[in-house]
Amino acid sequence: MQVSMTVNGEPVAEEIEGRLLLVHFLRDQLRLTGTHWGCDTSNCGTCVVWLDGEPVKSCTVLAAMAGGKQVRTVEGLETDGVLDPIQQGFMECHGLQCGFCTPGMLMTARALLDRTPNPSEHQIREAISGQICRCTGYATIVRSVQWASENRIAEREAEREAERAATRTTDREPEVAS
Numbered sequence: 001m002q003v004s005m006t007v008n009g010e011p012v013a014e015e016i017e018g019r020l021l022l023v024h025f026l027r028d029q030l031r032l033t034g035t036h037w038g039c040d041t042s043n044c045g046t047c048v049v050w051l052d053g054e055p056v057k058s059c060t061v062l063a064a065m066a067g068g069k070q071v072r073t074v075e076g077l078e079t080d081g082v083l084d085p086i087q088q089g090f091m092e093c094h095g096l097q098c099g100f101c102t103p104g105m106l107m108t109a110r111a112l113l114d115r116t117p118n119p120s121e122h123q124i125r126e127a128i129s130g131q132i133c134r135c136t137g138y139a140t141i142v143r144s145v146q147w148a149s150e151n152r153i154a155e156r157e158a159e160r161e162a163e164r165a166a167t168r169t170t171d172r173e174p175e176v177a178s
């Protein structure tokens with residue numbers, strides 16, 4: 001069967017088997033190997049991607065079910081060579097060791113920050129509770145998400161202040177040369 005969807009902003013149309021899982025479609029057919037496949041039991045969460053903006057375990061979704069939807073993978077977090085704040089946070093706070101769980105953690109954490117820009121530690125731990133990390137003990141992951149949250153808020157404030165300054169400048173009367 002043929003399936004069409006948008007993946008990281010690009011339209012994709014492919015011939016697939018009806019029983020193909022989204023995780024295998026992304027990894028094997030589109031070669032987007034940033035999304036990992038870690039278990040056969042829907043437990044590890046390393047396969048999380050976004051489907052129409054919602055984080056889902058892509059090992060529990062048929063590729064055919066993603067037809068007509070927007071898929072975003074870990075490869076789609078970076079914009080024009082600039083890391084997303086959540087990626088930067090993991091870098092700054094050593095939120096990964098082997099990195100196997102990281103793609104799913106990043107996608108889940110970024111979705112949390114979109115819904116809740118300033119989450120508590122409890123909210124962060126709850127959001128990532130469907131994901132397993134065998135290396136970090138989770139403390140540095142929580143700190144990474146907090147770093148991203150603090151820096152995104154600061155970034156937005158700076159943007160808002162720049163917008164306010166630009167509006168003040170354009171509102172001023174132009175000076176007429178004599």
Ligand code: FES
Binds near residue numbers: 058
């Ligand atoms: Fe483990 Fe999807 S691969 S939950």
Ligand code: FES
Binds near residue numbers: 102136
């Ligand atoms: Fe190794 Fe999380 S960093 S499993």
